[in-house]
Amino acid sequence: MNRRHSKKREQILEVLKNEQGALSASDVHAKLPTLNLTTVYRNLDVFVYDGEVKKLLLDGKEALYEYQNHPHHHAVCTQCKRVIHFTAPDAKIMKLLGMKDFQVDTLEVTVRGICNHKK
Ligand SMILES: [Zn+2]
Ligand SMILES: [Zn+2]
Known part of the structure; x- marks a missing residue:
């Protein structure tokens, strides 16, 4: 190199x-x-x-x-493109998904919607 x-x-x-x-x-x-x-x-x-x-x-x-100091998830506003970074317990998400025989390497959630940017 x-x-x-x-x-x-x-x-x-x-x-x-x-x-x-x-x-x-x-x-x-x-x-x-x-x-x-x-x-x-x-x-x-x-x-x-x-x-x-x-x-x-x-x-x-x-x-x-x-660059993530801690793994986390995102919510993004489809109108103003604002990005909110949030953490959620992976175990809980897996439980919600109901996938038992699945070895998880990474788990990322992206939530899309509209924030309260219009005040
Ligand atoms: Zn917005
Ligand atoms: Zn982030």
Whole structure:
């Protein structure tokens, strides 16, 4: 692995760690304009593959990338795109799903709806 490559990796991971939430590849790119977008995408894919970063499809269109200190779930407003991060006990969710003979690796819930953004 060459040095410049790993420096870029660190920069990208740092941006994700400093963000309290999820970013798209173009958001990351906007914060690191010296890197090209392809490099950003490639590194994000590696983070996802390594399990360091979560890839989320919250609005069903653009992939978002999030560094999660703790695994959690999301509720997204389909109108204003606001994202709410919440935790819920996995055991309880599994019970609700009623899937007994299923070995769970990851459990992610995305709730879609409309928030109270109109005041
Ligand atoms: Zn909203
Ligand atoms: Zn989150």
